[in-house]
Amino acid sequence: MGSPLGDFIRTTRDSIQPQSLGLPDHGRRRSPGLRRSDLAARAGISVEYLTRIEQGRDRNPSVVVVNALADALSLNSSERDHLRYLTKITGGACPTHTRPAPPRREVRPSVLETLRLLEPGIAMVTNRLGDVLAHTSGYESVTCGTGLLDTDTPNLTRYVFTDPRARTFFTDWDAVADEQAFDLWLGPSVANSEWFTTELARVAGPDFTRRLNRHVVPRRGALRLSHPSGYELQLLRETLELPSDAQQLIVLLPADDSTAQAVDRLRRGSHGRLRVIS
CATH class of the missing domain: 3.30.450.180 (Beta-Lactamase)
Incomplete structure (x- = not known):
């Protein structure tokens, strides 16, 4: 099972053309975009650790790792804010099977x-x-x-x-x-x-x-x-x-x-x- 954070990193990686980051084009491959190994190298983390984050098996990466991934993906300020927000809710969210109380509808x-x-x-x-x-x-x-x-x-x-x-x-x-x-x-x-x-x-x-x-x-x-x-x-x-x-x-x-x-x-x-x- 994935996570919001992992989904965002994976879809962003898939949308990046390697040439735009000065990386060589490795030719045709099964999935589009930036290779997982290239992103891991740019962020200074292992491929295995990046895989765990993308697959939702690691839900609490450090601030240093999150910032390194933002730099490696060349995210703009709005995308960085979203990445930090997803890191917060991925690490703190608990699954629930009951409908929560609805959000407040009263306007001050x-x-x-x-x-x-x-x-x-x-x-x-x-x-x-x-x-x-x-x-x-x-x-x-x-x-x-x-x-x-x-x-x-x-x-x-x-x-x-x-x-x-x-x-x-x-x-x-x-x-x-x-x-x-x-x-x-x-x-x-x-x-x-x-x-x-x-x-x-x-x-x-x-x-x-x-x-x-x-x-x-x-x-x-x-x-x-x-x-x-x-x-x-x-x-x-x-x-x-x-x-x-x-x-x-x-x-x-x-x-x-x-x-x-x-x-x-x-x-x-x-x-x-x-x-x-x-």
Whole structure:
């Protein structure tokens, strides 16, 4: 049985072309990317030890080893953060067979007041599992008709992977799907994330599982939406982390004049209000 840390190291190694690191190309081989022996040599560890880490048989590598692997894989800062996070949860996670208590859904009054001050802008409060906990009328106007907010407990991740309308609504659906899958690794707790991914995998299928285990660190560029009314929207994203609540306040801003005009028309046609979803 593997581990999140081992999966990340292996998939990253498989994605690296030896020539990009100044290593010789050994010709055709059964698996793509960097050889395990080459990575071990660059990190200064044995092949046998690297194999144990990748296969999940060693779940507590030292900080020195983790940093050496990050250097050997030429990881950027975001990828290094993810590697350290996976090291932490791999070493500390305990398997569980019972459903844990759900993450908190309450939004603090001060956060709600901040959301009210953002009206009629486009903003929402969510957590890493994708639960939409509160949103402005502006957010409702740009998602109206897409099905995203149709349920009593809307969840963006579930919507992206299980609602066919999401593939039309999100112009760059592949990038959004990678983002939502990646964020599950940063969920409110390891236990909650594992339970949610297990439940979602049953209905979302192998594409969800594949994206989850690729550990692709998203770039999070502008969000492009194809609204059912015919408007093409391009929105910039600003995120305020609320670490004590394991939540995020996300604000979406028009990236150009045409988007601003379209958003204004959508607002005039909407009669929404600030909504807290309990």
